[in-house]
Amino acid sequence: MTHSTTKQLITFDDKVVRQFMWASIIWGIVGMLVGVIIASQLNFHQLNVTQWLSFGRLRPLHTNAVIFAFVGNMMFAGIYYSTQRLCKARMASDLLSKIHFWGWQGIIVAAAISLPLGYTRGQEYAELIWPINIAVALIWVVFAVNFFWTLARRNEPSLYVALWFYIATIITVAMLYIVNHISIPTSWTHSYTIFSGVQNALVQWWYGHNAVAFFLTTPILGIMYYFLPKSVERPVYSYRLSIVHFWSLVFIYIWAGPHHLLNTALPKWLQMLGMFFSLMLWAPSWGGMLNGLLTLRGAWDKLRTDPVVKFFIAAVTFYGMATFEGPLLSIRAVNALSHYSDWTIGHVHAGALGWNGLMAAGMFYWLTPRLYGTKLHSIPMANFHFWISIVGILLYVAAMWVSGIMQGLMLNSTNAAGTALTYPNFIETLTAIRPMMAFRIIGGVMYLVGMILMLWNLWMTARSGSPVNETREVAVIERASVDNMRPREAFLADPVTYFLGGLFLLMGWIFLPKGADITALVCALLFGAIAVKKFIASNTTWAQWYDRLLENWLPFTILTFLAVALGGLIQIIPTVMVNRAKNMEDRIQQVYTPLELTGRDIYVSEGCYNCHSQMIRTMLPDVLRYGDYSRLGESIYDHPFQWGSKRTGPDLAREGDRYPHSWHYNHMMDPRSTSVGSNMPSYPHLFTDKFDQKTLPKKIAAMVRLGVPYPAMTDLEIKENAIKQGIEIVNKLKEDKITASPDTQIIALIAYLQKLGKHDTLEAENKLGTYPTTPGLIPGPVNPDKNRPLSGSQ
Amino acid sequence: MYKYVIYENWLDWVPYVAFGVTSLVFFTFSIHALIMRKDRADHLSHLPLDN
Numbered sequence: 001m002t003h004s005t006t007k008q009l010i011t012f013d014d015k016v017v018r019q020f021m022w023a024s025i026i027w028g029i030v031g032m033l034v035g036v037i038i039a040s041q042l043n044f045h046q047l048n049v050t051q052w053l054s055f056g057r058l059r060p061l062h063t064n065a066v067i068f069a070f071v072g073n074m075m076f077a078g079i080y081y082s083t084q085r086l087c088k089a090r091m092a093s094d095l096l097s098k099i100h101f102w103g104w105q106g107i108i109v110a111a112a113i114s115l116p117l118g119y120t121r122g123q124e125y126a127e128l129i130w131p132i133n134i135a136v137a138l139i140w141v142v143f144a145v146n147f148f149w150t151l152a153r154r155n156e157p158s159l160y161v162a163l164w165f166y167i168a169t170i171i172t173v174a175m176l177y178i179v180n181h182i183s184i185p186t187s188w189t190h191s192y193t194i195f196s197g198v199q200n201a202l203v204q205w206w207y208g209h210n211a212v213a214f215f216l217t218t219p220i221l222g223i224m225y226y227f228l229p230k231s232v233e234r235p236v237y238s239y240r241l242s243i244v245h246f247w248s249l250v251f252i253y254i255w256a257g258p259h260h261l262l263n264t265a266l267p268k269w270l271q272m273l274g275m276f277f278s279l280m281l282w283a284p285s286w287g288g289m290l291n292g293l294l295t296l297r298g299a300w301d302k303l304r305t306d307p308v309v310k311f312f313i314a315a316v317t318f319y320g321m322a323t324f325e326g327p328l329l330s331i332r333a334v335n336a337l338s339h340y341s342d343w344t345i346g347h348v349h350a351g352a353l354g355w356n357g358l359m360a361a362g363m364f365y366w367l368t369p370r371l372y373g374t375k376l377h378s379i380p381m382a383n384f385h386f387w388i389s390i391v392g393i394l395l396y397v398a399a400m401w402v403s404g405i406m407q408g409l410m411l412n413s414t415n416a417a418g419t420a421l422t423y424p425n426f427i428e429t430l431t432a433i434r435p436m437m438a439f440r441i442i443g444g445v446m447y448l449v450g451m452i453l454m455l456w457n458l459w460m461t462a463r464s465g466s467p468v469n470e471t472r473e474v475a476v477i478e479r480a481s482v483d484n485m486r487p488r489e490a491f492l493a494d495p496v497t498y499f500l501g502g503l504f505l506l507m508g509w510i511f512l513p514k515g516a517d518i519t520a521l522v523c524a525l526l527f528g529a530i531a532v533k534k535f536i537a538s539n540t541t542w543a544q545w546y547d548r549l550l551e552n553w554l555p556f557t558i559l560t561f562l563a564v565a566l567g568g569l570i571q572i573i574p575t576v577m578v579n580r581a582k583n584m585e586d587r588i589q590q591v592y593t594p595l596e597l598t599g600r601d602i603y604v605s606e607g608c609y610n611c612h613s614q615m616i617r618t619m620l621p622d623v624l625r626y627g628d629y630s631r632l633g634e635s636i637y638d639h640p641f642q643w644g645s646k647r648t649g650p651d652l653a654r655e656g657d658r659y660p661h662s663w664h665y666n667h668m669m670d671p672r673s674t675s676v677g678s679n680m681p682s683y684p685h686l687f688t689d690k691f692d693q694k695t696l697p698k699k700i701a702a703m704v705r706l707g708v709p710y711p712a713m714t715d716l717e718i719k720e721n722a723i724k725q726g727i728e729i730v731n732k733l734k735e736d737k738i739t740a741s742p743d744t745q746i747i748a749l750i751a752y753l754q755k756l757g758k759h760d761t762l763e764a765e766n767k768l769g770t771y772p773t774t775p776g777l778i779p780g781p782v783n784p785d786k787n788r789p790l791s792g793s794q
Numbered sequence: 795m796y797k798y799v800i801y802e803n804w805l806d807w808v809p810y811v812a813f814g815v816t817s818l819v820f821f822t823f824s825i826h827a828l829i830m831r832k833d834r835a836d837h838l839s840h841l842p843l844d845n
Contacts, residue, residue, distance in 0.1 A: 082842070085842070086841060086842065156841065158837075158838055158841070160838060160841040160842065161838075162842070225842070226842045227842075229839075229842045229843060230842050230843070233843065235836070235839040235840045235842075235843060236839045236842075238839075239830075239835040239836075239838050239839040240827035240828065240830060240835060241827070242839075243823055243826060243827040243830075244820070244823050244824050244827050247819055247820075247823040248816075248819065248820050248823070251816060251819045252816060255812060269808050269809070272809050273808055273809050273812060276809045276812070276813065277812065277816075280813075280816060495822060495826070499818060499822050502818065503814070503815060503818055506811075506814050507811065510807050510810065510811060510814075511807070535825070542825070542826070542829065543826065543829045543830055543831070545826075546826040546830070547830075547834065550838075563819070566815070567812075570808065570812070
């Protein structure tokens with residue numbers, strides 16, 4: 001292929017890189033400071049000074065700030081810098097770059113205000129309210145348009161590996177974010193997700209897991225593929241390995257979400273799929289790690305002298321460690337111990353602080369001198385930052401490992417006969433991990449100090465120079481020489497045809513009835529033989545197909561989209577279609593009354609889900625501790641689901657009617673009065689603030705639209721119903737000499753808590769009675785599908 | 795169509811099918827990686843260093 005050799009001087013837009021870089025550092029410090037505060041609140045409940053700064057409201061602020069503000073801005077800085085160089089073109093539109101930068105910062109500010117005020121959707125890493133969600137989607141589109149437009153105007157024919165990862169990031173995050181955030185608004189600050197129960201749990205963790213995959217991993221891998229070779233002045237170790245590991249990674253990652261729901265009521269086939277694909281992720285993840293580490297071949301001496309290389313290599317090592325640990329935690333038996341414990345928190349921070357944080361630091365130390373045309377202010381200070389960060393992370397992660405395993409073992413421990421818990425009091429397990437929570441604070445503070453040192457070092461570096469926008473002479477290519485692959489060439493080529501044909505026949509082998517399946521297998525083998533013959537005869541053509549794909553951004557992007565979309569579709573479509581009450585197993589959730597629904601919204605708003613789950617797993621210790629294990633039908637009207645991901649407090653799935661109203665009243669007023677040693681915050685504002693009656697009819701209407709079978713009620717009836725139930729609760733409280741007003745938030749919250757676990761039964765007791773291993777309500781084999789009716793009985 | 799989807803045995807096969815598809819993706823791109831010309835791979839891997 002010939003390309004024009006016309007030369008042109010271009011100036012890159014490095015201003016936007018500088019802006020994103022400083023934003024990342026500042027938001028990173030803010031996010032990590034909030035992290036230190038909430039870690040301290042877990043040990044010292046007195047630090048929950050006001051409702052706006054309580055753990056439940058600050059925790060989403062911490063996660064969102066670190067993920068979307070710190071890593072997000074870092075990612076954009078890296079992408080804007082490297083894309084321009086790899087495309088040998090300035091970003092297509094300065095205006096779009098500006099809108100992207102300021103729009104993203106506006107979103108962060110909106111999140112920083114709305115989350116402490118208690119405006120949340122109640123789903124992890126998807127807490128932002130719907131107007132902000134729309135802003136995120138719009139700004140992401142602005143970014144995507146600018147990026148792909150730049151690709152289309154590039155002066156380098158081929159798309160380098162880093163760009164593949166950026167493409168995968170942009171399209172996948174858009175897909176995940178839009179699907180997971182589809183909601184019905186009830187006001188400007190509140191909405192209900194359209195998914196409920198198991199649908200919601202699956203879609204949420206499809207999104208949540210892949211936020212880790214496609215927001216915290218793939219763009220950073222792209223950054224690694226650009227900045228690591230630059231810093232060591234060596235090409236990437238194996239370009240071939242990068243092809244295999246890219247496609248394997250983007251194809252496999254999307255399937256792994258259900259590993260967050262192991263041992264729950266999620267259908268077993270989905271659990272197995274999640275575990276299976278998580279285990280397979282080991283290979284492509286380590287392909288990336290090895291490619292990064294081995295890029296340093298012949299330049300290991302730089303590891304001693306160059307802080308940038310130190311940060312990069314430590315980051316890649318943490319990536320390897322975290323991606324080894326992730327599949328390990330996805331093994332169902334290991335997950336039974338680790339899930340709901342601090343082990344998961346440690347794992348996440350190995351990724352966020354180790355992989356993302358160190359990668360960001362390495363990139364910033366490399367970028368700043370170049371962006372300001374000067375030298376780094378202090379190499380010793382950068383080295384000190386490195387070591388204090390490493391020690392901080394290790395302290396943090398080790399503390400969480402010990403804490404998680406200890407609490408997991410204590411919570412799951414039973415006597416030899418398996419008839420009683422060794423530690424029946426939840427608080428015992430909480431008290432045991434308190435020292436580890438203190439070490440976590442120390443580790444977090446050390447990491448934060450390192451970040452502040454970096455800010456100072458880079459600020460001084462910037463002051464010693466002045467902003468530089470790099471100008472470079474590039475060879476301009478003829479537009480017609482790239483991006484000219486027609487759809488027919490891209491998707492009806494031999495490699496695609498034989499791939500899909502082989503797949504189709506293999507499906508026939510699996511699904512066709514006896515006889516026909518063997519025929520399909522024979523056909524598949526014959527087809528494979530023809531493919532091999534064709535390949536041998538024209539392997540050049542097959543190789544050229546991929547080469548051409550690399551010079552055509554649109555077919556490449558479509559192929560990447562197909563790779564990431566397939567896994568999600570296979571998991572989500574059957575689950576979304578099946579979650580109807582008539583198809584549910586033995587129990588159907590009772591519909592919340594208007595007051596209970598209001599209480600649930602308050603529960604979500606206060607971030608109670610950050611500490612309490614509402615999903616009793618199909619495990620003997622869980623059942624002994626919390627009660628009968630949760631069925632799929634018990635959360636079908638929950639928008640959003642509350643299955644949880646961490647238990648700093650006990651599970652609440654069977655909380656209803658366990659304690660009198662007065663217990664909940666006192667517990668919320670002063671948790672230590674009812675649970676000695678509890679670290680839960682007090683909620684004094686709930687006793688004076690009134691619940692929202694005005695939007696209640698709209699909320700019920702939204703629920704009806706979502707398929708919840710409420711009877712027909714006028715707006716007035718809805719409000720009267722709420723107050724009437726409130727008066728009933730107040731009267732009960734009076735019996736225990738407690739005075740309260742029926743329209744306060746505490747009354748609504750008590751109503752919700754007392755409803756938890758209530759369901760209508762469909763021959764449930766008969767079914768339970770047939771299990772030979774069932775003394776009362778203890779499950780037999782840990783199979784969540786076992787209570788579902790056989791297909792023949794329908 | 796999906797009424798009884800969670801009760802049917804064919805779902806047990808989904809992990810195997812998924813594994814089959816993954817294997818095909820893996821082998822397809824492995825073949826493409828292996829047959830790539832060395833000079834082409836070298837050129838592409840040097841792109842970040844191409845100032």
